[in-house]
Amino acid sequence: MFNKSTLSLLSLIICSHAFASSLEPYSKIEINNKNTLYTINDANIDLAASLFQNVPQSITDSLLKAHSGDSEPSFRTPINTFLIAKDGQNYLIDAGGGECLGQDGNKTRKVLEQLNIAPNKINGVLLTHAHTDHICGLATYNKEKDKWEPSYPNATLFINELEYQHWVVQENDKQVKAILNAYSNLGTDKIVKFKAGDKLVDTFEVFDAKGHTVGHSAFLWQPEDQEAWIFFGDIIHNTDNQFANPEITISFDSNPTDAIKSRNYFLEQAFINKWNIAGAHINSPGIGKVDFSDKTYKWLPHK
Numbered sequence: 001m002f003n004k005s006t007l008s009l010l011s012l013i014i015c016s017h018a019f020a021s022s023l024e025p026y027s028k029i030e031i032n033n034k035n036t037l038y039t040i041n042d043a044n045i046d047l048a049a050s051l052f053q054n055v056p057q058s059i060t061d062s063l064l065k066a067h068s069g070d071s072e073p074s075f076r077t078p079i080n081t082f083l084i085a086k087d088g089q090n091y092l093i094d095a096g097g098g099e100c101l102g103q104d105g106n107k108t109r110k111v112l113e114q115l116n117i118a119p120n121k122i123n124g125v126l127l128t129h130a131h132t133d134h135i136c137g138l139a140t141y142n143k144e145k146d147k148w149e150p151s152y153p154n155a156t157l158f159i160n161e162l163e164y165q166h167w168v169v170q171e172n173d174k175q176v177k178a179i180l181n182a183y184s185n186l187g188t189d190k191i192v193k194f195k196a197g198d199k200l201v202d203t204f205e206v207f208d209a210k211g212h213t214v215g216h217s218a219f220l221w222q223p224e225d226q227e228a229w230i231f232f233g234d235i236i237h238n239t240d241n242q243f244a245n246p247e248i249t250i251s252f253d254s255n256p257t258d259a260i261k262s263r264n265y266f267l268e269q270a271f272i273n274k275w276n277i278a279g280a281h282i283n284s285p286g287i288g289k290v291d292f293s294d295k296t297y298k299w300l301p302h303k
C-alpha cells in the first residue's frame with residue numbers, strides 16, 4: 001500500500017497505537033486433512049480519510065459527524081498475511097511490514113513461532129506487490145553487518161515480473177533491492193518472476209490485479225474438491241466503504257482507473273464464482289465472501 005515516502009509517517013502513527021489493537025493475531029481454517037489456512041494480523045495502522053479519493057459526499061459527511069473534534073478522521077486498518085500449509089509445505093502470501101512499520105507490527109514471524117513453524121520451514125512467499133507493508137517482513141536489517149538478512153532462508157520468493165522491473169530496474173528502489181538481494185544472494189533460483197496466467201508450485205493461479213501497482217497480482221487457490229480462495233492483496237483498503245463504492249481509490253494507487261477496474265473485476269468474479277476472498281487490508285478476520293444485492297457489493301465476513 002505504501003511507498004517509501006510515507007514510511008516515517010506510518011511509523012509514528014503505529015507507535016501511538018501500540019496497545020490499541022483488539023484483533024486476534026491469527027485464525028485457523030482446516031480446509032481438509034491436507035490443507036490448512038491461517039490468516040495472520042501482522043499489524044494495524046490508521047489510514048487518514050484524506051488519503052481516499054472519489055469518496056461520495058454522504059460518506060464524507062457521516063465521517064466528519066462521527067469524528068467531530070478530531071483533527072483528521074482516520075480508519076483503523078489491518079495488515080494481513082496468509083499462511084497455507086499443504087502436504088507438509090508452507091507458503092506465505094505476502095510477508096507483512098516486518099520491522100519497517102514499528103514495534104507493534106511484525107506479528108507474522110511471532111505467530112509462526114507460536115505455531116512451531118521454524119523460519120526455515122517456509123518453502124515460499126508469494127508477493128501480491130512490493131510495497132513496504134507486504135515485503136519488509138521478508139528480511140531483517142542487521143546494523144552491525146549493514147545488510148538485510150532473510151527471515152525465511154529456505155523460501156523461494158515469487159514476484160510479478162512487471163513489479164520486479166518497476167521497483168528494481170526503473171525506480172532503483174534501495175529498500176526493495178536490498179530485501180530481494182537477501183534472497184538472491186543465497187542462490188539465483190531463489191527469486192521466481194511470474195506473469196498473469198502462470199500456475200505457481202502447481203497450486204496458485206496468477207491473476208493480473210494491476211492498478212494499485214503496475215504488477216499487483218492475485219492468486220487463486222483451489223484445494224481438491226473444495227471452495228476456491230482468491231488472495232487479492234490491496235484490492236480493498238477500506239472494508240466499510242469500498243465494497244459498496246468500488247470507485248473509491250487511495251492515493252497509493254499508481255493507476256486509479258486500473259485500480260477501480262481490478263476491484264470491480266474481482267468483486268464480480270468472487271460473487272459469481274462464490275470464491276472466498278482474502279485481503280491484505282480487509283477487517284478481521286480478513287476473509288469472507290462477496291454478496292451482491294440492490295446493485296451493491298457487500299462483504300460477508302468468514303464465520
Ligand SMILES: [Zn+2]
Pocket residue numbers: 001002131133134234280281
Ligand atoms: Zn498494502
